[in-house]
Amino acid sequence: MTTEPTGSMLSAPVATHGALARLLAAEPTVVTAGIAVLEDALADQGVATVPVAWRPPPAAAADALARLAGDSRVEQANTEAVTRFMAAHPMLVDVQPAADVLGLERGQLLHAGPPIDWASASGPLRGAIIGALLYEGWADDAEAAERLAERGGVTWEPCHHRGAVGPMAGIVSPSMPVWVLDDATNGRRSACTLNEGLGKVLRYGAFEPAVVERLRWMEAVLGPALGAALRAHGPLDVRAMLATMLAMGDEGHNRNRAGTGILIRELAPHLVRTGGASDDVADVLAFMHSNDHFALNVVMPACKLAAEAAADIPGSTVVTTMARNGTEFGIRVSGTGDRWFTGPAGTPDGLFFPGFGPADANPDIGDSAITETAGMGGFAMAASPSIVQFVGGEVADAFATTARMREITLAEHPTSTIPGLGFQGIAIGIDVRLVLRSGVMPTINTGMAGKVAGTGQVGAGLVEPPVECFVRAAQALADLVP
Amino acid sequence: VIVAVTVHRGRYHDSVALMRASSAATDVPDVDHALAAMATPLNRGLLADLGIDVDAEVGGAPPGPDDLVVAVRALDAAAVAAAVAVVEATLAAPPRSGGPAEAEPPRTIEAAARRLPAGADGTAVALISVPGPSAFVEAMAALTSGLHVMVFSDGVPVDQEVALKAEAARRGLLVMGPDCGTAIVGGVGLGFANVVRPGGVGLVAASGTGAQQVCALLDAAGIGVRHVLGVGGRDLSSAVGGASTLPALAALDADPEVSVIVVVSKAPAADVAERVSRAAVACTTPTVLAFVGPGHPSLTESVMRVASVAGQPWVEPDWRHGRSPGRRGVLVGLFSGGTNCLEALGVLEPVLGRIGSNIHPDHTRRIPALGGATGHRLVDLGDDELTAGRPHPMIDQRVLLDRLIAESHAADVGAIHLDVVLGHGAHPDPAAALAPLIADSPVPVVVSLVGTAGDPQGIERQTTALNHAGAWVMRSNASAAVAAASLASGAAP
Numbered sequence: 001m002t003t004e005p006t007g008s009m010l011s012a013p014v015a016t017h018g019a020l021a022r023l024l025a026a027e028p029t030v031v032t033a034g035i036a037v038l039e040d041a042l043a044d045q046g047v048a049t050v051p052v053a054w055r056p057p058p059a060a061a062a063d064a065l066a067r068l069a070g071d072s073r074v075e076q077a078n079t080e081a082v083t084r085f086m087a088a089h090p091m092l093v094d095v096q097p098a099a100d101v102l103g104l105e106r107g108q109l110l111h112a113g114p115p116i117d118w119a120s121a122s123g124p125l126r127g128a129i130i131g132a133l134l135y136e137g138w139a140d141d142a143e144a145a146e147r148l149a150e151r152g153g154v155t156w157e158p159c160h161h162r163g164a165v166g167p168m169a170g171i172v173s174p175s176m177p178v179w180v181l182d183d184a185t186n187g188r189r190s191a192c193t194l195n196e197g198l199g200k201v202l203r204y205g206a207f208e209p210a211v212v213e214r215l216r217w218m219e220a221v222l223g224p225a226l227g228a229a230l231r232a233h234g235p236l237d238v239r240a241m242l243a244t245m246l247a248m249g250d251e252g253h254n255r256n257r258a259g260t261g262i263l264i265r266e267l268a269p270h271l272v273r274t275g276g277a278s279d280d281v282a283d284v285l286a287f288m289h290s291n292d293h294f295a296l297n298v299v300m301p302a303c304k305l306a307a308e309a310a311a312d313i314p315g316s317t318v319v320t321t322m323a324r325n326g327t328e329f330g331i332r333v334s335g336t337g338d339r340w341f342t343g344p345a346g347t348p349d350g351l352f353f354p355g356f357g358p359a360d361a362n363p364d365i366g367d368s369a370i371t372e373t374a375g376m377g378g379f380a381m382a383a384s385p386s387i388v389q390f391v392g393g394e395v396a397d398a399f400a401t402t403a404r405m406r407e408i409t410l411a412e413h414p415t416s417t418i419p420g421l422g423f424q425g426i427a428i429g430i431d432v433r434l435v436l437r438s439g440v441m442p443t444i445n446t447g448m449a450g451k452v453a454g455t456g457q458v459g460a461g462l463v464e465p466p467v468e469c470f471v472r473a474a475q476a477l478a479d480l481v482p
Numbered sequence: 483v484i485v486a487v488t489v490h491r492g493r494y495h496d497s498v499a500l501m502r503a504s505s506a507a508t509d510v511p512d513v514d515h516a517l518a519a520m521a522t523p524l525n526r527g528l529l530a531d532l533g534i535d536v537d538a539e540v541g542g543a544p545p546g547p548d549d550l551v552v553a554v555r556a557l558d559a560a561a562v563a564a565a566v567a568v569v570e571a572t573l574a575a576p577p578r579s580g581g582p583a584e585a586e587p588p589r590t591i592e593a594a595a596r597r598l599p600a601g602a603d604g605t606a607v608a609l610i611s612v613p614g615p616s617a618f619v620e621a622m623a624a625l626t627s628g629l630h631v632m633v634f635s636d637g638v639p640v641d642q643e644v645a646l647k648a649e650a651a652r653r654g655l656l657v658m659g660p661d662c663g664t665a666i667v668g669g670v671g672l673g674f675a676n677v678v679r680p681g682g683v684g685l686v687a688a689s690g691t692g693a694q695q696v697c698a699l700l701d702a703a704g705i706g707v708r709h710v711l712g713v714g715g716r717d718l719s720s721a722v723g724g725a726s727t728l729p730a731l732a733a734l735d736a737d738p739e740v741s742v743i744v745v746v747s748k749a750p751a752a753d754v755a756e757r758v759s760r761a762a763v764a765c766t767t768p769t770v771l772a773f774v775g776p777g778h779p780s781l782t783e784s785v786m787r788v789a790s791v792a793g794q795p796w797v798e799p800d801w802r803h804g805r806s807p808g809r810r811g812v813l814v815g816l817f818s819g820g821t822n823c824l825e826a827l828g829v830l831e832p833v834l835g836r837i838g839s840n841i842h843p844d845h846t847r848r849i850p851a852l853g854g855a856t857g858h859r860l861v862d863l864g865d866d867e868l869t870a871g872r873p874h875p876m877i878d879q880r881v882l883l884d885r886l887i888a889e890s891h892a893a894d895v896g897a898i899h900l901d902v903v904l905g906h907g908a909h910p911d912p913a914a915a916l917a918p919l920i921a922d923s924p925v926p927v928v929v930s931l932v933g934t935a936g937d938p939q940g941i942e943r944q945t946t947a948l949n950h951a952g953a954w955v956m957r958s959n960a961s962a963a964v965a966a967a968s969l970a971s972g973a974a975p
Contacts, residue, residue, distance in 0.1 A: 019604030019654045020733045023630050024709055027668040029602050031594040031629060033620055034611025037877060038634060038673060041906035042609075044938065047670050050594040053587040054612055054620070062615050069622040070645050199524045290522075351501040354508060354517040355532050389498045400586060407593045437619065438589035459501075 057436045061471045064478035068433055071481040073315030081310040081318040081334045082411040082429035085374070088309040089184040090302035091235035095227035097219075099174035101191045102162045107138070109156040112170025112367040113325025114340040118149050122326035124205025124362050127453030128169030129156065131207030135215045136173050142207060160321055160332070163308065164191045165300045165367040168203035168449055169326070176215065177223025179298055181238060183305040190301035190308070194218055194226070197291040200456040203366075204449045217283075225284045229270035236266055238302040242376070243416045245295070246426070251384035252299040253368055253377030254445040254460060259295030264288050300367065303374035310429070312337050317477055318410065319430040322373045322442065322465060326365035326449070331469045333432055335480060341473040343466030348448050350461010362451040364463045369444045375413055375426035378443035378462065379405040383418045383426075387445055401443050402427070408434040408442065432477065435470045483514065483555060486562040487539035490550040494520065495573055500550075503572035507554065510568055512561035516554045518569045521545035529553055591620055595627035603628065609672050610659075611635055617660060618642040625649050625657070632712065633659030634673050636866065640721050643714065647725035656733070657726055662712035663690025663874075666697075673712070674876055676905035677936030681706015682741035683788060684734035684767075686727050688717045691819025692746040692774055692781060694903055694932050695959055699785040701934035702957050703796045708740050715820075718750030724758055731758075735765040742792050743769040748824055749778055749843070774821050775843055776828045780960035781821075798961065802945060804954035805926045806974065811896025813837075813970040814889045815860035815963070816882055818875040822901045822930060823862040826963035833967055834858050840865050853885070856894060858970075861885070876908045879915055886916070890923035896970035897926045899963055902948070904933030904941060911939060913947035920951040926969045928954040930962035 032039045033052040042049050057065055068074060098104050109132055111125060121129070130145040133154065139145035148154060159166045166172055178191040193203075196214055200206035230236065241262055248258035268285060275281040288294045311320045316334035323330055330340040345363035352358070371377035381387055382402035385395040402418065405427045412425030430442060441464035448459040495503075500518045507516035515532050519525040521544075529536055534553050537544045545551055554565045588594040591608055598606050608624035610617055614637025624631045625646070633646075638660035650657040658665050658672075664687060665672040669680070674690060676697045683700060685707065687693030693710050700707060711734065713726035727745065734740045743765060745758060750773065762769040768791045772784035782798065789796030813834065817823035820841055831837055837858040838849035849855035851867040863875045863882055875882050882900065889895055902912045920927045929948050933941045945955050954975070956962040965975035 019628075019630070020656055020729060021736060022604035023607070023656065023667060024733055024737050025668070026605055027670055028630075029598055029606045030670065030672065031591060031598070031606060031608040031624070032611075033591060033594075033608065034634065035873075037873075038609055038611050038907055041671065041673075041675075044906060045670060048599075050597050051587060052591060052594045053589050055589075056613065056616055057619075065619045066615070066642070069619040070642070075626055197524070199527060351498070351505050353501070353528060354504050354515050354519075355528070386496065386498055389502055404586065404589075407589050434590060434592070437623075438593075440589055 055439050058467060058471055061436045061474045064474040065433060065436060067478040067481050068317065068474065071315060074317055077313045077315035077335065078318055078410055078429065078431065081313050081316040085306050085310040085318070085428050086411065086413055087185050088306035090181045090238040090305045091184050092179060092230060092238050092298055093182050093235045094180040094230055095177050095194070095223045096180055097174065098172050098176045098178045098191070098193070101178050101180055102164055102172065104172065104174040106174065107154050108174065109154060110159040110162060110164060110166060110170065110172035111156050111325060112159060112166045112168065112365060113323040114328055114330030114342050115158055116325045116327055120327050122362050122365065123451050123453040123455070124365060124449040125169045125326045127205025127207050128171040128202050130453065131202045131211055132171045132173040134207060135212045136175055158323070159367055160323060163189060163304070165304045165370050166193060166203070167195070167296060167300065167368045168366040168447065169205055170367050171202060175219055177219055177227070179301060181298070181301045181305060182235070183309065186309055188305055188308055190304045192297045192301040194222060195291055195294050195297045198293065198457060204456040205453050206456040207454055221280050222284055222287060225271055225275040225280060226267065228274040229267045232270040232274050233266060238298060239415065242299065242302060246380060246383040246416055247419055249384050251377055251380040251387055251445065253296070253371040254387050254447070255384045256295040256299060257292045259299060260288060260292055263295050263298065296368065299376065300370050303370045303376060306374045307370060310334050314480070317432045319373060319432060322369040322444070323367045324364040324369065326362055329364060329465045329469055331465065331473060333473045333477065336473065336476050339476060341469045341476065343468030346463050346466060348446050348461035348463040350448065350459055352448070352459035353457065356450070356458035360450055360455070360458050362449045364446060365449055366446065368446065372442050372444050373430065375409070375416065375428045378445045380418060380426045381443070381445070382421050404440050405443060407438045407440050432470050432473045436474055441465055441467065483557060484559065484562060485534055485539065485553070485555045487534065487536055487551065487553045488566070489521070489540050489545045490552070491545070492548055493550040494548070495550065499573060503569045506572045507565040507568040510561060510565045512557035513565045514555040516565045516569065518550065518552045518573070520547055521549045521551045522547045525551070591623040591629070592627050595629060606630070607632055607667060607672065609634065614638055618646065621646050621657065622649065625653055625655055628653070628655070630656045631658065632662055632665050632672050633657065633714070634662060635659070636661040640716060640719070643716060643722055644725070647722065651725065651729070656711065656729060658712040659714040661716070662714045664693050664710060665712040666707060666710040668709070671906045674903065674905055674907040675710070676701070676934045677938070678707040678934055679936065681708060682739060682792065683707045684737065684740035684743045685710040686730045686734065686743065686745045687712045688715055688727065688747035689774065689821040691903060691932065692772070692821035694819070694905060695781045695822065696744060696746055696772065696785055698932045698934055698957055699782060700788065702799045703789055703794065705789060705792060705794050708737070709734060715748065718747050718754045718758065720751040720753060724754050727758060728761055731761050731765065731769070735767045740767055742788055743767050744772055744784070744788055745769065746772045746781070747774065748821060749773045749775040774828065775824045776831055778828055780825055780829050782958040782960040799957045801961070801965070802949040802955040804928070804949060805952040807897070807926055807969045807972050808924070809896060810972040811925065811970055812894050813858045813967050814895050814898050815966070816885055816889065816898065816900040817860065817862050818864055818882060819901050819903055819932070820862045820864055822932070822959045823860050825959055826860055826899065829960045829963045830967050833964070853888070876903050879909060879912060883915055883919060886919050890919070890925055890927070895925050896972065897928065897966045898923065899928045899930070899966035901930045901932060901959060902944065904931070904937040904939045904944065906938065908939070913944045917947050917951035920948065920953045923952070926954065927952065928956065928962045928966040928969065930959035931955050931957060932959065
């Protein structure tokens with residue numbers, strides 16, 4: 001597998017000075033945007049046209065878009081951003097306690113999405129905080145945990161602020177084991193908790209005793225076993241794993257079945273050699289096997305490393321974070337560094353588990369939209385057409401979704417490709433300007449958490465960010481134009 | 483309420499299909515809950531939460547992850563049966579027809595550029611007619627995608643025009659416009675363009691209707707046109723400085739098929755006129771500067787020079803004579819082409835003296851576009867004040883028709899001069915609505931009919947319809963202006 005990004009289709013080739021002579025030498029092809037009568041006039045002449053389905057951008061963004069169009073830095077900055085994005089080479093190296101990897105101390109938690117306080121936190125986020133306090137032994141019961149959280153006895157900040165990511169509520173506490181991923185290209189590190197499985201789990205806000213018991217087993221048995229196996233295995237090439245997953249029908253967000261299989265295959269012999277008691281090894285393997293989403297928590301930090309590589313480039317309009325905290329959807333953009341641009345989180349459209357309906361669903365939550373930020377998930381739906389059934393769609397919709405996501409991105413990944421699209425690379429580098437100009441919002445495949453703390457997962461489906469995030473980001477980018 | 487559970491051992495469906503089936507069955511009337519799921523520990527837990535004990539409901543070994551469970555809690559047996567039927571129907575649904583969808587149209591210029599055929603490099607043009615506030619953004623997107631650009635839109639601030647043209651220069655691309663109504667490139671008419679016969683004349687046009695008048699007169703004389711490169715009405719202003727005119731001129735000069743170049747523009751700023759004149763002199767191809775307005779020759783005179791340089795005879799086409807003059811009165815001109823209006827001003831002021839116009843270069847002679855002026859008056863109906871939020875009068879005749887009714891019945895008016903522009907993009911049958919109003923007009927009407935033999939509206943048909951209604955019809959706007967002035971004074975032209 002090559003590690004050199006080809007930079008294919010970063011931007012159209014710049015015409016040489018012979019372009020004007022070439023224009024006059026032959027019948028041109030015409031791209032049209034605007035009034036229909038002019039398009040009709042070309043059709044009447046039998047001229048080859050490519051009509052754009054143009055629509056005006058949100059009025060609040062028009063001025064910012066004009067200022068950005070006049071910023072000569074943007075094109076080069078974005079080329080740099082997507083080049084770095086695609087050059088990232090995440091390697092899975094270890095499993096270690098969050099305290100050591102992320103510098104978490106007693107009384108500190110991480111959570112998904114943009115910053116949020118207790119008063120604004122939704123049910124699942126509160127539930128997960130309560131569960132983490134019980135798990136760490138910082139509170140004896142749910143009421144005590146709630147009081148502790150309410151009066152500021154513990155602090156929390158976004159996973160993204162420490163280079164980490166967390167699915168759904170995304171709560172990370174110091175004792176939790178986390179996957180450790182290093183970027184072989186630039187030395188950055190990212191981390192993510194281990195996936196607990198489906199149903200009643202902490203990340204969906206459940207905190208009953210079985211949930212806490214499972215977390216303790218993960219800390220005592222699963223984490224150390226996986227860490228030892230990985231160290232014996234040596235760094236696992238996640239860049240290659242993502243490419244293989246796409247070829248095997250995973251999109252890396254709502255379908256991680258192939259990726260989970262790859263992890264088991266890679267780690268099993270080393271687990272057997274290093275994992276201690278055979279019952280424990282069997283439990284570890286069975287736990288991984290029982291959860292088709294086990295690999296999600298490796299895909300997410302791999303995507304985080306790629307997106308993070310593109311961060312902090314002055315003038316760049318490339319989105320480096322999309323994340324939700326259950327109340328707000330937030331994005332961050334390369335050219336504006338650590339600033340969050342937020343809007344109210346939407347509620348996914350999809351299928352519900354029996355006994356649940358739309359009224360039970362919490363607004364969108366989790367850092368897992370980092371997969372879409374890096375071209376996986378909803379953006380790579382064409383690799384995983386079964387996912388589209390969550391919203392009653394057809395296979396053709398999956399292809400259409402992936403094609404539509406290419407509208408709002410700048411490049412195609414050189415190694416992560418989609419076989420069904422003739423090995424076209426996944427769409428990389430969401431451009432704030434293209435989102436606003438096209439009216440196409442990123443499509444995010446996601447799970448749905450129950451609204452009430454402790455409920456767990458109630459369904460899965462598709463969701464979009466609120467347009468405000470992109471409008472605000474464009475305004476902030478425009479304010480930085482020299 | 484009853485609960486019914488069936489187990490299908492060894493039958494597998496994927497979880498998404500099962501969720502869809504469960505969801506559909508739960509929607510059946512009188513069904514409380516329906517769950518079709520593989521009997522994994524998780525799903526057994528979900529059933530337990532719904533108060534359904536799978537092991538108690540079914541005999542034999544407890545079902546496991548390889549077994550399908552269909553559990554329904556409903557009002558009665560009929561509802562259970564209906565729910566189970568829905569589960570089976572959903573699971574049995576044949577695979578949907580699939581495969582890649584018909585491609586959706588591109589939503590951005592950038593996406594459209596990716597769909598251009600291979601080898602389109604440098605030969606593709608973006609024709610942008612989005613509302614003015616977005617035109618700069620889209621034109622810039624076209625340039626960064628490697629496309630030449632024609633900006634048909636107006637209302638683009640001049641600093642944005644300067645920025646666009648600077649960017650185009652960096653990339654070796656051409657920006658036509660903003661506010662560029664006409665271009666013909668490689669035989670393709672963009673915007674409002676006449677169907678010209680192929681030939682050796684190349685135009686650089688800062689004026690769309692001016693270029694159309696030149697094309698029409700050349701066509702009438704049997705002289706063909708190779709390219710019309712529009713540059714936008716402000717290109718020869720001091721602020722823009724001919725940023726598109728100069729490269730367009732050079733490109734036409736370099737095209738071996740171009741034998742004569744014509745630069746058509748409203749009279750430019752003096753410094754820019756000087757620069758363009760020098761560039762024209764430096765061209766190896768003979769170049770005629772056709773600047774329009776008071777103090778300059780008419781376009782008809784300029785076309786005579788082009789014909790002479792091209793070594794072709796030029797004779798003005800025959801006039802169609804219309805209704806005889808009546809009372810003496812003022813001349814009213816109603817123009818959809820601003821350049822036709824300016825040209826008429828230039829031709830008529832030496833004859834008639836003071837004339838008011840909403841686009842008069844002498845600001846002391848400006849009149850309101852919306853009406854209410856007295857004396858000789860020539861109105862550009864394409865003025866922003868009249869077109870804001872509605873189509874140009876070359877597409878939508880309403881402004882012209884309303885104004886024609888009002889002015890033809892005004893007590894002080896002796897004759898009316900109006901222009902009708904044909905070609906791609908223009909109104910499909912302008913004479914149809916005009917003819918009855920002309921027939922009804924108390925005063926003579928003179929039409930400058932700007933079009934070619936190949937235009938889709940049928941120039942002969944348009945001429946005949948207008949002429950039968952009583953209009954004088956001429957191909958030369960300058961001649962039409964002179965004829966109208968004569969008619970207004972009560973004399974036959």
